[in-house]
Amino acid sequence: MSAAAGTLGRAPRRSLASQRRWALWGSYTALTVFVLMFLVPPFYTVMTSLKSSAEISGQRGSPWIAHHPTLENFIYLINYPTFRTFFFNTVMVTLVVVAVTMVISVLAAFSLARMGFWGSQTLATGVFLTYLIPASLLFLPLFQVIGTLGLINNLWSLALIYPTLSVPFCTWIMIGYFSSIPKELDEAALIDGAGYLQMLSRIFIPVAMPGIIAATIFAFTVSWGQFLYPMAYLYTTNQMVLTVGIISDLIRGDVFQWGKIMAACVIAAAPPVLIYAFLMDYYISGLTAGATKG
Amino acid sequence: MSNASGLAGAAIAQAPARVRSGGSGMRRFMRQRSTIALLMCLPLILMIALLIVYPAIYAIYLSLMNKKMTRFVGLGNFTFLLRRDTFQLVLFQSCLFAITAVVLKAVIGFILAHLMHNIPSRNQRIWRGLLLVPWVIPLAMSTLTWWWMFDPTYSAFNWVLNQFGFKSIPWLGVGWTARFCTIAVNVWYGTPFFMIMYLAALKSVPEQLYEAAAIDGANAVQKLFLVTLPMMRNIISITVLFSLIVTFADFDIVRILTAGGPQDLTHVFATYAFQVGIQSGDIPLGASVSLFMLPILAVAAYFVLRGVNRRSREMAA
Numbered sequence: 001m002s003a004a005a006g007t008l009g010r011a012p013r014r015s016l017a018s019q020r021r022w023a024l025w026g027s028y029t030a031l032t033v034f035v036l037m038f039l040v041p042p043f044y045t046v047m048t049s050l051k052s053s054a055e056i057s058g059q060r061g062s063p064w065i066a067h068h069p070t071l072e073n074f075i076y077l078i079n080y081p082t083f084r085t086f087f088f089n090t091v092m093v094t095l096v097v098v099a100v101t102m103v104i105s106v107l108a109a110f111s112l113a114r115m116g117f118w119g120s121q122t123l124a125t126g127v128f129l130t131y132l133i134p135a136s137l138l139f140l141p142l143f144q145v146i147g148t149l150g151l152i153n154n155l156w157s158l159a160l161i162y163p164t165l166s167v168p169f170c171t172w173i174m175i176g177y178f179s180s181i182p183k184e185l186d187e188a189a190l191i192d193g194a195g196y197l198q199m200l201s202r203i204f205i206p207v208a209m210p211g212i213i214a215a216t217i218f219a220f221t222v223s224w225g226q227f228l229y230p231m232a233y234l235y236t237t238n239q240m241v242l243t244v245g246i247i248s249d250l251i252r253g254d255v256f257q258w259g260k261i262m263a264a265c266v267i268a269a270a271p272p273v274l275i276y277a278f279l280m281d282y283y284i285s286g287l288t289a290g291a292t293k294g
Numbered sequence: 295m296s297n298a299s300g301l302a303g304a305a306i307a308q309a310p311a312r313v314r315s316g317g318s319g320m321r322r323f324m325r326q327r328s329t330i331a332l333l334m335c336l337p338l339i340l341m342i343a344l345l346i347v348y349p350a351i352y353a354i355y356l357s358l359m360n361k362k363m364t365r366f367v368g369l370g371n372f373t374f375l376l377r378r379d380t381f382q383l384v385l386f387q388s389c390l391f392a393i394t395a396v397v398l399k400a401v402i403g404f405i406l407a408h409l410m411h412n413i414p415s416r417n418q419r420i421w422r423g424l425l426l427v428p429w430v431i432p433l434a435m436s437t438l439t440w441w442w443m444f445d446p447t448y449s450a451f452n453w454v455l456n457q458f459g460f461k462s463i464p465w466l467g468v469g470w471t472a473r474f475c476t477i478a479v480n481v482w483y484g485t486p487f488f489m490i491m492y493l494a495a496l497k498s499v500p501e502q503l504y505e506a507a508a509i510d511g512a513n514a515v516q517k518l519f520l521v522t523l524p525m526m527r528n529i530i531s532i533t534v535l536f537s538l539i540v541t542f543a544d545f546d547i548v549r550i551l552t553a554g555g556p557q558d559l560t561h562v563f564a565t566y567a568f569q570v571g572i573q574s575g576d577i578p579l580g581a582s583v584s585l586f587m588l589p590i591l592a593v594a595a596y597f598v599l600r601g602v603n604r605r606s607r608e609m610a611a
Binding site for chain 2: 044045056104105117120125126133142145163164225228269287
């Protein structure tokens with residue numbers, strides 16, 4: 001590009017370079033503005049979580065800064081048995097859902113991407129279609145289903161339902177990753193006498209590890225943050241997960257609980273944010289895989 | 295499963311025979327391969343059949359029943375809803391919410407993706423990391439923060455307005471302002487997704503096309519409309535339609551921020567279905583409310599699928 005500009009003479013190149021520099025600085029400025037706007041709510045969450053109830057009720061000066069930062073909200077929550085229950089319930093449900101999701105979707109994706117059977121193409125399309133069916137369309141009939149199974153107000157109803165949200169997309173990502181593995185690898189494995197399950201566990205899973213990590217992250221974030229199902233099916237605090245627990249237990253029409261509520265939000269948002277911070281590339285590849293991979 | 299591996303074992307044991315018998319043995323082998331494949335898909339098929347397809351059909355059945363689910367009322371629930379003023383508001387607000395939010399997200403996401411594309415790629419990581427934060431925080435949690443920032447007496451936004459000498463705004467207390475707030479939160483949450491998708495699409499446009507356009511004397515606007523947009527068309531449409539589905543079905547933001555108020559002005563399908571179905575205990579009527587989403591979703595899903603299939607054909611070619 002610069003060589004081409006060089007042959008055209010000096011003056012245009014200089015103006016092109018300065019044009020580029022201006023575009024660059026303009027981009028940085030605009031991006032800074034957007035980043036600041038985007039980060040206002042998380043910033044305010046953290047600031048409020050560091051305020052005492054007295055500071056929130058007797059607001060003096062800017063509400064955007066904690067004038068006397070304190071960790072009392074976090075200490076209160078850690079010693080609050082109900083909140084601990086919410087946290088451990090969420091962890092249990094999420095672990096089970098992630099495990100179930102990955103087993104179902106890896107097996108199915110391997111089968112759909114490599115083995116195939118009568119109607120497997122239709123099934124692959126169907127899997128993608130089910131991913132497009134939102135929870136808000138199914139939560140009322142599922143309420144009846146859960147009721148028939150006697151699982152209303154039972155934490156494990158979530159473990160049963162959440163895979164419907166995570167499995168279709170995870171299967172879809174895994175089909176994409178498995179299809180990109182060269183066919184020569186499985187032919188070599190078959191000649192060496194490997195069965196299909198061995199082929200899956202010795203070759204496909206190790207080679208498609210980035211896809212597996214991306215799918216795991218997706219399943220984790222879906223089941224960690226789901227709100228509609230627990231809101232509809234759970235009503236006692238001992239069964240609740242973080243998202244509904246914080247809203248129904250900590251909000252009691254009392255303004256001065258907000259320090260604790262925001263501290264609870266920080267704790268509830270920490271695991272997904274930490275995973276994102278350390279595994280950003282996998283997270284993003286999972287996000288874009290749906291449209292760009294397959 | 296043990297049955298399947300037993301079959302596979304038998305196939306290996308009979309391998310020499312198969313070689314001799316030729317075609318029919320090969321067919322049997324293929325049949326066994328597809329049996330194993332079907333078994334591996336079985337958990338997925340069962341899950342989709344029992345927890346997605348069955349409830350979806352059951353929703354249609356439910357919507358044709360009366361409140362106690364004892365009597366068949368035909369389309370009575372639907373005609374009842376369409377005559378109610380509250381539901382007409384829900385229809386209007388759902389469309390307003392979804393269309394406005396998706397258009398804003400698409401435009402801002404497009405601008406952000408271009409800004410990101412302008413800066414050197416070694417710096418893109420950190421900026422992308424910061425811009426994606428709204429998408430990463432669980433939506434229910436960040437919406438709580440927004441609610442607290444819109445709080446009538448302690449609103450942090452009103453403090454800023456007051457500093458500049460403006461009057462406080464009752465953010466969630468007045469119809470159109472509350473509608474604007476729910477849309478703003480959705481845009482804040484969803485824009486990073488558009489940015490990421492568009493950035494991936496921008497990176498896949500070959501640089502030579504821009505050089506060719508520059509040689510032909512195209513200006514920036516012409517490059518945008520004649521090179522960038524046509525090349526990105528497929529991803530743009532997939533992202534927009536996908537987001538349209540998700541935004542139409544949104545529950546968290548409206549439920550937490552306003553719970554449908556003031557005067558039911560901010561209700562969307564999901565929150566109204568929740569209020570009617572779970573809180574008032576009229577599950578058939580609630581199911582009818584959410585079924586109003588079905589035509590919109592079906593049309594969007596059809597085009598998403600078409601786009602995705604075309605995309606995979608392009609990738610294969």
